[in-house]
Amino acid sequence: MDSALLELRDFQVLDQGTKRPLTKPFSLSVQTGTIHLVRGPNGVGKSSLIRALTSESFYQGGLLKAPNLNIATHPQISAPMFALPLRLSDILSWADELSDSARSLLGDLIPDRPWDSCSGGERQRVLLAMLFSKSFFLSKSPTLLLLDEPMNHLDEISQAEVISAIREWIKGGSNRGAIIVSHEDISTLKCEILTLQAATPSLGRR
Protein backbone atom coordinates (compact mmCIF):
# COMPACT_ATOMS: atom_id res chain seq x y z
CA MET A 1 0.00 0.00 0.00
CA ASP A 2 2.79 2.39 -1.03
CA SER A 3 0.61 5.06 -2.54
CA ALA A 4 -2.77 3.81 -1.36
CA LEU A 5 -4.66 5.93 1.14
CA LEU A 6 -7.19 3.23 1.86
CA GLU A 7 -7.58 -0.46 1.00
CA LEU A 8 -10.76 -2.49 1.37
CA ARG A 9 -10.56 -6.24 0.79
CA ASP A 10 -13.59 -8.56 0.67
CA PHE A 11 -15.34 -5.75 2.44
CA GLN A 12 -19.00 -5.94 3.46
CA VAL A 13 -21.03 -3.18 5.04
CA LEU A 14 -23.24 -4.37 7.92
CA ASP A 15 -26.68 -3.13 8.93
CA GLN A 16 -26.37 -1.19 12.20
CA GLY A 17 -29.48 -2.79 13.65
CA THR A 18 -29.35 -6.45 12.55
CA LYS A 19 -25.56 -6.54 11.91
CA ARG A 20 -26.27 -8.57 8.76
CA PRO A 21 -24.33 -7.78 5.55
CA LEU A 22 -25.96 -5.18 3.35
CA THR A 23 -23.56 -5.53 0.42
CA LYS A 24 -21.89 -8.34 -1.45
CA PRO A 25 -18.13 -8.48 -0.72
CA PHE A 26 -16.11 -5.95 -2.73
CA SER A 27 -12.56 -4.62 -2.86
CA LEU A 28 -11.41 -1.05 -3.32
CA SER A 29 -8.00 0.61 -3.39
CA VAL A 30 -8.01 4.39 -3.07
CA GLN A 31 -4.72 5.61 -4.54
CA THR A 32 -3.45 9.14 -3.98
CA GLY A 33 -4.83 11.58 -6.51
CA THR A 34 -7.88 9.47 -7.34
CA ILE A 35 -11.59 9.99 -6.95
CA HIS A 36 -13.94 7.05 -6.49
CA LEU A 37 -17.63 7.29 -7.23
CA VAL A 38 -19.82 4.85 -5.29
CA ARG A 39 -23.13 3.98 -6.88
CA GLY A 40 -25.87 1.44 -6.35
CA PRO A 41 -29.60 1.10 -5.79
CA ASN A 42 -31.36 2.74 -2.85
CA GLY A 43 -30.82 0.94 0.45
CA VAL A 44 -27.79 -1.04 -0.77
CA GLY A 45 -25.58 0.57 1.90
CA LYS A 46 -23.84 3.52 0.19
CA SER A 47 -24.30 5.90 3.14
CA SER A 48 -23.63 3.01 5.53
CA LEU A 49 -20.28 2.51 3.77
CA ILE A 50 -19.34 6.14 4.56
CA ARG A 51 -20.44 5.66 8.19
CA ALA A 52 -18.52 2.37 8.44
CA LEU A 53 -15.32 3.98 7.13
CA THR A 54 -15.72 6.99 9.46
CA SER A 55 -16.52 5.03 12.61
CA GLU A 56 -14.47 1.92 11.70
CA SER A 57 -17.41 -0.23 12.77
CA PHE A 58 -20.31 -2.14 11.24
CA TYR A 59 -18.26 -3.88 8.57
CA GLN A 60 -16.52 -7.19 7.98
CA GLY A 61 -13.47 -7.88 5.83
CA GLY A 62 -10.14 -6.11 5.48
CA LEU A 63 -9.69 -2.39 6.10
CA LEU A 64 -6.21 -0.87 5.79
CA LYS A 65 -5.54 2.83 6.26
CA ALA A 66 -2.35 4.68 5.35
CA PRO A 67 -0.45 6.14 8.31
CA ASN A 68 -1.42 9.77 9.04
CA LEU A 69 -4.64 9.42 7.08
CA ASN A 70 -7.01 12.26 8.02
CA ILE A 71 -10.59 11.66 6.99
CA ALA A 72 -13.11 14.47 6.55
CA THR A 73 -16.73 13.46 6.10
CA HIS A 74 -19.57 15.36 4.50
CA PRO A 75 -22.78 13.61 5.59
CA GLN A 76 -25.88 13.37 3.49
CA ILE A 77 -27.91 16.37 4.60
CA SER A 78 -31.29 17.66 3.59
CA ALA A 79 -31.04 21.45 3.87
CA PRO A 80 -30.65 21.61 7.64
CA MET A 81 -31.81 24.72 9.49
CA PHE A 82 -30.07 26.17 12.53
CA ALA A 83 -31.99 27.56 15.49
CA LEU A 84 -29.71 30.55 16.16
CA PRO A 85 -29.34 33.55 13.85
CA LEU A 86 -26.28 32.83 11.75
CA ARG A 87 -24.81 34.60 8.73
CA LEU A 88 -22.55 32.97 6.17
CA SER A 89 -19.79 35.31 7.38
CA ASP A 90 -20.16 33.77 10.87
CA ILE A 91 -19.55 30.28 9.48
CA LEU A 92 -16.70 31.30 7.18
CA SER A 93 -14.98 33.09 10.08
CA TRP A 94 -14.64 29.68 11.74
CA ALA A 95 -12.12 28.62 9.08
CA ASP A 96 -8.48 29.41 9.92
CA GLU A 97 -7.83 30.18 6.27
CA LEU A 98 -9.96 29.57 3.20
CA SER A 99 -8.21 27.54 0.52
CA ASP A 100 -8.30 28.60 -3.14
CA SER A 101 -10.66 25.74 -4.02
CA ALA A 102 -12.95 26.86 -1.18
CA ARG A 103 -12.95 30.44 -2.46
CA SER A 104 -13.85 29.40 -5.98
CA LEU A 105 -16.67 27.25 -4.62
CA LEU A 106 -18.09 30.16 -2.61
CA GLY A 107 -18.07 32.34 -5.73
CA ASP A 108 -20.59 35.15 -5.49
CA LEU A 109 -22.26 34.18 -2.21
CA ILE A 110 -23.10 37.24 -0.10
CA PRO A 111 -21.42 37.04 3.35
CA ASP A 112 -24.29 38.81 5.15
CA ARG A 113 -26.82 36.26 3.93
CA PRO A 114 -28.55 34.47 6.87
CA TRP A 115 -27.95 30.70 6.85
CA ASP A 116 -31.65 29.88 7.10
CA SER A 117 -32.55 31.98 4.05
CA CYS A 118 -29.93 30.31 1.81
CA SER A 119 -31.02 27.68 -0.68
CA GLY A 120 -30.02 24.06 -0.19
CA GLY A 121 -27.38 24.45 -2.90
CA GLU A 122 -25.85 27.53 -1.28
CA ARG A 123 -25.64 25.72 2.05
CA GLN A 124 -23.98 22.72 0.38
CA ARG A 125 -21.38 25.03 -1.19
CA VAL A 126 -20.56 26.65 2.16
CA LEU A 127 -20.26 23.28 3.94
CA LEU A 128 -18.03 21.87 1.19
CA ALA A 129 -15.89 25.02 1.27
CA MET A 130 -15.41 24.53 5.00
CA LEU A 131 -14.38 20.93 4.32
CA PHE A 132 -11.60 22.11 1.99
CA SER A 133 -10.21 24.44 4.67
CA LYS A 134 -8.57 24.02 8.04
CA SER A 135 -11.25 24.98 10.50
CA PHE A 136 -12.85 24.29 13.84
CA PHE A 137 -14.49 21.18 12.40
CA LEU A 138 -11.20 19.50 11.50
CA SER A 139 -8.17 19.38 13.76
CA LYS A 140 -5.89 18.66 10.77
CA SER A 141 -6.14 19.25 7.06
CA PRO A 142 -7.89 16.24 5.52
CA THR A 143 -6.19 13.80 3.16
CA LEU A 144 -9.27 11.73 2.30
CA LEU A 145 -12.72 13.20 1.66
CA LEU A 146 -15.78 11.01 2.16
CA LEU A 147 -18.67 12.87 0.53
CA ASP A 148 -22.21 11.52 0.82
CA GLU A 149 -24.45 12.93 -1.92
CA PRO A 150 -22.58 16.26 -2.14
CA MET A 151 -24.52 17.22 -5.29
CA ASN A 152 -27.88 17.27 -3.50
CA HIS A 153 -29.72 20.59 -4.03
CA LEU A 154 -27.08 21.81 -6.51
CA ASP A 155 -27.90 23.04 -10.01
CA GLU A 156 -25.69 22.03 -12.95
CA ILE A 157 -23.43 25.08 -12.66
CA SER A 158 -22.90 24.50 -8.93
CA GLN A 159 -22.26 20.80 -9.57
CA ALA A 160 -19.55 21.73 -12.05
CA GLU A 161 -18.04 24.10 -9.47
CA VAL A 162 -18.03 21.36 -6.84
CA ILE A 163 -16.36 18.93 -9.25
CA SER A 164 -13.77 21.54 -10.16
CA ALA A 165 -13.16 22.33 -6.48
CA ILE A 166 -12.66 18.64 -5.64
CA ARG A 167 -10.18 18.31 -8.53
CA GLU A 168 -8.29 21.43 -7.43
CA TRP A 169 -8.22 20.26 -3.84
CA ILE A 170 -6.78 16.88 -4.83
CA LYS A 171 -4.15 18.53 -7.03
CA GLY A 172 -3.25 20.88 -4.16
CA GLY A 173 -1.65 18.12 -2.07
CA SER A 174 0.62 15.15 -2.68
CA ASN A 175 -1.43 12.50 -0.90
CA ARG A 176 -5.10 13.28 -1.30
CA GLY A 177 -8.08 11.30 -2.50
CA ALA A 178 -11.87 11.22 -2.34
CA ILE A 179 -14.76 8.78 -2.17
CA ILE A 180 -18.06 10.23 -3.36
CA VAL A 181 -21.49 8.67 -2.98
CA SER A 182 -23.81 10.20 -5.54
CA HIS A 183 -26.91 9.51 -7.56
CA GLU A 184 -25.93 12.23 -10.02
CA ASP A 185 -24.12 11.53 -13.26
CA ILE A 186 -20.74 13.06 -12.51
CA SER A 187 -18.80 11.37 -15.27
CA THR A 188 -16.95 14.64 -15.93
CA LEU A 189 -15.13 14.04 -12.67
CA LYS A 190 -12.92 11.37 -14.31
CA CYS A 191 -13.31 8.95 -11.47
CA GLU A 192 -13.21 5.24 -10.73
CA ILE A 193 -16.70 3.83 -10.38
CA LEU A 194 -17.68 1.28 -7.75
CA THR A 195 -21.18 -0.18 -7.99
CA LEU A 196 -22.38 -1.78 -4.78
CA GLN A 197 -24.57 -4.85 -4.97
CA ALA A 198 -27.05 -5.90 -2.31
CA ALA A 199 -26.19 -9.00 -0.29
CA THR A 200 -29.79 -10.18 -0.53
CA PRO A 201 -32.22 -9.48 -3.38
CA SER A 202 -34.57 -6.56 -2.76
CA LEU A 203 -38.34 -7.16 -2.44
CA GLY A 204 -38.97 -6.10 -6.03
CA ARG A 205 -36.44 -8.57 -7.46
CA ARG A 206 -37.45 -11.70 -5.55
Next chain:
Amino acid sequence: MIWESIQLYKWTILSALAIAPALALVGAQSLARGWSLRALVVGQGTSFGTYFGLLLVGWLGWVHDSGQPAEDFKQFIFILTISVLVAALIGLITIWIENRLLRPGDPSRPQAVMAFFTLLLAASALIVAVSPHLESHLASAFTGDLSTASDLESRLTLGLGLGVLGWVWLRWQRLSQAAFARVVLLKDGPGSEPLEITFSLLALVAMALTVHALGVLFVFGSLFVPSSVLTLVGGKSQSLAAFRWQLVTTAVLGAAIGFGVSLISTTLPTAPMIVFFQALVGATVGYASSRRS
Protein backbone atom coordinates in the same frame (compact mmCIF):
# COMPACT_ATOMS: atom_id res chain seq x y z
CA MET B 1 -40.50 53.31 49.95
CA ILE B 2 -39.13 51.91 46.71
CA TRP B 3 -35.59 52.73 47.76
CA GLU B 4 -36.13 50.88 51.05
CA SER B 5 -37.43 47.85 49.17
CA ILE B 6 -34.44 47.93 46.86
CA GLN B 7 -32.14 48.10 49.88
CA LEU B 8 -33.96 45.20 51.50
CA TYR B 9 -33.89 42.97 48.42
CA LYS B 10 -30.66 44.19 46.83
CA TRP B 11 -28.97 40.78 46.79
CA THR B 12 -32.03 39.08 45.29
CA ILE B 13 -32.30 41.78 42.63
CA LEU B 14 -28.59 41.65 41.80
CA SER B 15 -28.67 37.82 41.63
CA ALA B 16 -31.65 37.93 39.24
CA LEU B 17 -29.92 40.53 37.04
CA ALA B 18 -26.84 38.27 36.82
CA ILE B 19 -28.45 34.85 36.41
CA ALA B 20 -31.22 35.92 33.97
CA PRO B 21 -28.80 36.77 31.10
CA ALA B 22 -26.70 33.70 31.93
CA LEU B 23 -29.77 31.46 31.63
CA ALA B 24 -30.86 33.27 28.46
CA LEU B 25 -27.50 32.44 26.81
CA VAL B 26 -27.70 28.86 28.12
CA GLY B 27 -31.27 28.58 26.80
CA ALA B 28 -30.25 29.81 23.34
CA GLN B 29 -27.41 27.29 23.16
CA SER B 30 -29.79 24.53 24.30
CA LEU B 31 -32.18 25.59 21.55
CA ALA B 32 -29.31 25.44 19.02
CA ARG B 33 -28.63 21.83 20.04
CA GLY B 34 -32.29 20.83 19.86
CA TRP B 35 -32.28 20.33 23.61
CA SER B 36 -35.31 22.50 24.49
CA LEU B 37 -37.43 19.58 25.67
CA ARG B 38 -34.44 18.15 27.51
CA ALA B 39 -33.86 21.53 29.21
CA LEU B 40 -37.53 21.64 30.21
CA VAL B 41 -37.34 18.18 31.79
CA VAL B 42 -33.98 18.88 33.49
CA GLY B 43 -35.37 22.21 34.75
CA GLN B 44 -38.30 20.34 36.27
CA GLY B 45 -35.75 17.81 37.52
CA THR B 46 -33.86 20.52 39.43
CA SER B 47 -37.18 21.68 40.81
CA PHE B 48 -38.10 18.14 41.88
CA GLY B 49 -34.60 17.71 43.33
CA THR B 50 -35.02 20.92 45.34
CA TYR B 51 -38.38 19.72 46.69
CA PHE B 52 -36.84 16.35 47.49
CA GLY B 53 -33.93 18.07 49.27
CA LEU B 54 -36.36 20.19 51.29
CA LEU B 55 -38.31 17.05 52.18
CA LEU B 56 -35.10 15.42 53.44
CA VAL B 57 -34.28 18.57 55.42
CA GLY B 58 -37.74 18.33 57.02
CA TRP B 59 -37.22 14.66 57.89
CA LEU B 60 -33.84 15.51 59.39
CA GLY B 61 -35.51 18.17 61.56
CA TRP B 62 -33.51 21.07 60.08
CA VAL B 63 -36.46 23.50 60.07
CA HIS B 64 -37.57 26.51 62.10
CA ASP B 65 -40.80 26.46 64.10
CA SER B 66 -42.35 28.54 61.32
CA GLY B 67 -41.90 25.64 58.97
CA GLN B 68 -39.36 27.49 56.83
CA PRO B 69 -36.00 25.78 56.34
CA ALA B 70 -33.31 27.31 58.50
CA GLU B 71 -30.81 29.51 56.71
CA ASP B 72 -27.72 27.50 57.18
CA PHE B 73 -24.85 27.05 54.74
CA LYS B 74 -24.59 23.31 55.40
CA GLN B 75 -28.29 22.77 54.71
CA PHE B 76 -28.19 24.98 51.68
CA ILE B 77 -25.31 23.07 50.13
CA PHE B 78 -27.03 19.79 51.05
CA ILE B 79 -30.26 20.78 49.24
CA LEU B 80 -28.32 22.16 46.29
CA THR B 81 -26.26 18.97 46.00
CA ILE B 82 -29.38 16.78 46.15
CA SER B 83 -31.02 19.00 43.53
CA VAL B 84 -28.04 18.84 41.15
CA LEU B 85 -27.66 15.07 41.58
CA VAL B 86 -31.36 14.40 41.04
CA ALA B 87 -31.40 16.74 38.02
CA ALA B 88 -28.30 15.07 36.56
CA LEU B 89 -29.93 11.66 36.98
CA ILE B 90 -33.13 12.93 35.37
CA GLY B 91 -31.09 14.45 32.55
CA LEU B 92 -29.41 11.11 31.92
CA ILE B 93 -32.77 9.31 31.94
CA THR B 94 -34.08 11.88 29.43
CA ILE B 95 -31.10 11.33 27.14
CA TRP B 96 -31.63 7.58 27.47
CA ILE B 97 -35.29 8.03 26.46
CA GLU B 98 -34.25 10.19 23.52
CA ASN B 99 -31.41 8.02 22.28
CA ARG B 100 -32.08 4.44 23.33
CA LEU B 101 -35.73 3.85 23.89
CA LEU B 102 -36.87 5.30 20.58
CA ARG B 103 -35.04 5.72 17.30
CA PRO B 104 -33.99 9.28 16.34
CA GLY B 105 -36.64 11.03 14.28
CA ASP B 106 -39.42 8.93 15.75
CA PRO B 107 -42.39 11.31 16.06
CA SER B 108 -43.41 9.72 19.38
CA ARG B 109 -40.10 10.74 20.97
CA PRO B 110 -41.21 14.23 22.16
CA GLN B 111 -44.33 12.67 23.65
CA ALA B 112 -42.26 10.13 25.62
CA VAL B 113 -40.12 12.99 26.99
CA MET B 114 -43.24 14.99 27.88
CA ALA B 115 -44.69 11.92 29.62
CA PHE B 116 -41.52 11.82 31.73
CA PHE B 117 -41.91 15.55 32.44
CA THR B 118 -45.50 14.92 33.57
CA LEU B 119 -44.33 12.14 35.89
CA LEU B 120 -41.87 14.59 37.47
CA LEU B 121 -44.67 17.13 37.94
CA ALA B 122 -46.75 14.43 39.62
CA ALA B 123 -43.80 13.45 41.83
CA SER B 124 -43.30 17.10 42.85
CA ALA B 125 -47.00 17.39 43.75
CA LEU B 126 -46.68 14.18 45.75
CA ILE B 127 -43.82 15.65 47.79
CA VAL B 128 -45.92 18.74 48.55
CA ALA B 129 -48.78 16.47 49.65
CA VAL B 130 -46.66 14.42 52.07
CA SER B 131 -44.84 17.41 53.58
CA PRO B 132 -47.46 20.03 54.50
CA HIS B 133 -45.00 21.79 56.82
CA LEU B 134 -43.05 22.89 53.73
CA GLU B 135 -46.07 23.70 51.58
CA SER B 136 -45.70 27.48 51.71
CA HIS B 137 -42.01 27.30 50.86
CA LEU B 138 -42.60 24.82 48.02
CA ALA B 139 -45.36 26.98 46.56
CA SER B 140 -43.14 30.06 46.55
CA ALA B 141 -40.28 28.00 45.11
CA PHE B 142 -42.48 27.40 42.07
CA THR B 143 -43.63 30.91 41.25
CA GLY B 144 -40.75 32.68 42.94
CA ASP B 145 -41.04 35.85 45.00
CA LEU B 146 -38.83 38.41 46.64
CA SER B 147 -39.15 36.64 49.97
CA THR B 148 -38.16 33.26 48.51
CA ALA B 149 -34.43 33.79 48.42
CA SER B 150 -32.23 34.28 51.45
CA ASP B 151 -29.21 36.59 51.29
CA LEU B 152 -26.93 33.55 51.27
CA GLU B 153 -28.72 31.99 48.28
CA SER B 154 -28.83 35.32 46.50
CA ARG B 155 -25.11 36.00 46.92
CA LEU B 156 -24.21 32.52 45.70
CA THR B 157 -26.61 32.90 42.76
CA LEU B 158 -25.05 36.27 41.96
CA GLY B 159 -21.54 34.79 41.96
CA LEU B 160 -22.55 31.77 39.91
CA GLY B 161 -24.62 33.91 37.55
CA LEU B 162 -21.65 36.17 36.80
CA GLY B 163 -19.40 33.12 36.37
CA VAL B 164 -21.75 31.31 33.96
CA LEU B 165 -22.49 34.54 32.08
CA GLY B 166 -18.77 35.21 31.61
CA TRP B 167 -17.99 31.61 30.62
CA VAL B 168 -20.78 31.35 28.01
CA TRP B 169 -20.17 34.90 26.74
CA LEU B 170 -16.47 34.23 26.11
CA ARG B 171 -17.18 30.87 24.45
CA TRP B 172 -20.23 31.96 22.49
CA GLN B 173 -18.59 31.35 19.09
CA ARG B 174 -17.07 27.99 20.13
CA LEU B 175 -20.36 26.80 21.64
CA SER B 176 -22.22 27.87 18.49
CA GLN B 177 -19.66 26.10 16.29
CA ALA B 178 -20.07 22.92 18.34
CA ALA B 179 -23.87 23.13 18.05
CA PHE B 180 -23.63 23.77 14.29
CA ALA B 181 -21.32 20.77 13.81
CA ARG B 182 -23.64 18.56 15.81
CA VAL B 183 -26.93 19.67 14.21
CA VAL B 184 -25.88 20.42 10.62
CA LEU B 185 -22.83 18.22 10.03
CA LEU B 186 -24.10 15.45 12.33
CA LYS B 187 -20.76 15.11 14.11
CA ASP B 188 -18.81 16.53 17.02
CA GLY B 189 -15.97 18.89 16.22
CA PRO B 190 -12.53 18.03 17.61
CA GLY B 191 -12.14 19.01 21.25
CA SER B 192 -15.84 19.75 21.61
CA GLU B 193 -16.52 17.03 24.18
CA PRO B 194 -14.96 18.83 27.20
CA LEU B 195 -16.72 22.01 26.08
CA GLU B 196 -20.11 20.26 25.92
CA ILE B 197 -19.61 18.53 29.28
CA THR B 198 -18.59 21.79 31.01
CA PHE B 199 -21.53 23.60 29.40
CA SER B 200 -23.99 20.91 30.54
CA LEU B 201 -22.62 20.88 34.10
CA LEU B 202 -22.66 24.68 34.44
CA ALA B 203 -26.20 24.80 33.05
CA LEU B 204 -27.27 22.13 35.53
CA VAL B 205 -25.80 23.88 38.57
CA ALA B 206 -27.09 27.28 37.46
CA MET B 207 -30.61 25.89 37.00
CA ALA B 208 -30.56 24.05 40.35
CA LEU B 209 -29.33 27.07 42.29
CA THR B 210 -31.78 29.43 40.57
CA VAL B 211 -34.76 27.12 41.12
CA HIS B 212 -33.84 27.14 44.79
CA ALA B 213 -33.32 30.92 44.99
CA LEU B 214 -35.78 32.41 42.50
CA GLY B 215 -38.20 29.65 41.53
CA VAL B 216 -38.78 27.36 38.57
CA LEU B 217 -40.93 29.88 36.68
CA PHE B 218 -38.02 32.36 36.65
CA VAL B 219 -35.71 29.60 35.36
CA PHE B 220 -38.03 28.51 32.55
CA GLY B 221 -38.78 32.12 31.64
CA SER B 222 -35.11 33.13 31.38
CA LEU B 223 -34.16 29.92 29.53
CA PHE B 224 -36.85 29.95 26.87
CA VAL B 225 -38.52 33.37 26.54
CA PRO B 226 -35.70 35.73 25.37
CA SER B 227 -34.31 33.46 22.61
CA SER B 228 -37.75 32.39 21.37
CA VAL B 229 -39.32 35.85 21.30
CA LEU B 230 -36.21 37.44 19.74
CA THR B 231 -36.11 34.97 16.83
CA LEU B 232 -39.90 34.93 16.47
CA VAL B 233 -40.21 38.72 16.16
CA GLY B 234 -36.74 39.68 14.95
CA GLY B 235 -36.11 36.81 12.54
CA LYS B 236 -32.65 35.40 12.00
CA SER B 237 -30.97 38.03 9.87
CA GLN B 238 -28.62 39.35 12.56
CA SER B 239 -25.15 38.00 13.29
CA LEU B 240 -24.33 35.58 16.10
CA ALA B 241 -22.50 38.31 18.03
CA ALA B 242 -25.44 40.74 17.74
CA PHE B 243 -27.84 38.04 18.91
CA ARG B 244 -25.72 37.49 22.02
CA TRP B 245 -26.07 41.18 22.92
CA GLN B 246 -29.81 41.09 22.25
CA LEU B 247 -30.27 38.07 24.54
CA VAL B 248 -28.41 39.69 27.41
CA THR B 249 -30.18 43.05 26.95
CA THR B 250 -33.60 41.36 26.88
CA ALA B 251 -32.94 39.21 29.95
CA VAL B 252 -31.44 42.03 32.07
CA LEU B 253 -33.99 44.69 31.12
CA GLY B 254 -36.88 42.23 31.50
CA ALA B 255 -35.68 41.20 34.97
CA ALA B 256 -35.06 44.83 36.04
CA ILE B 257 -38.45 46.10 34.85
CA GLY B 258 -40.25 43.04 36.24
CA PHE B 259 -38.61 43.56 39.61
CA GLY B 260 -39.41 47.28 39.54
CA VAL B 261 -43.10 46.69 38.79
CA SER B 262 -43.45 44.03 41.49
CA LEU B 263 -41.75 46.35 44.01
CA ILE B 264 -44.13 49.20 43.21
CA SER B 265 -47.18 46.95 43.29
CA THR B 266 -48.38 45.32 46.47
CA THR B 267 -50.06 42.42 44.69
CA LEU B 268 -48.08 41.57 41.53
CA PRO B 269 -45.63 38.67 42.04
CA THR B 270 -42.01 38.98 40.91
CA ALA B 271 -41.28 35.97 38.68
CA PRO B 272 -44.41 36.22 36.49
CA MET B 273 -43.70 39.95 36.02
CA ILE B 274 -40.11 39.18 34.97
CA VAL B 275 -41.26 36.54 32.46
CA PHE B 276 -43.88 38.92 31.08
CA PHE B 277 -41.43 41.81 30.67
CA GLN B 278 -38.74 39.57 29.16
CA ALA B 279 -41.29 38.73 26.45
CA LEU B 280 -42.19 42.41 25.99
CA VAL B 281 -38.57 43.62 25.90
CA GLY B 282 -37.63 40.71 23.60
CA ALA B 283 -40.42 41.65 21.18
CA THR B 284 -39.29 45.29 21.19
CA VAL B 285 -35.60 44.47 20.68
CA GLY B 286 -36.47 41.88 18.02
CA TYR B 287 -38.70 44.34 16.17
CA ALA B 288 -36.01 47.04 16.26
CA SER B 289 -33.47 44.50 14.96
CA SER B 290 -35.70 43.40 12.08
CA ARG B 291 -36.29 47.04 11.08
CA ARG B 292 -32.53 47.70 10.95
CA SER B 293 -31.64 44.70 8.79
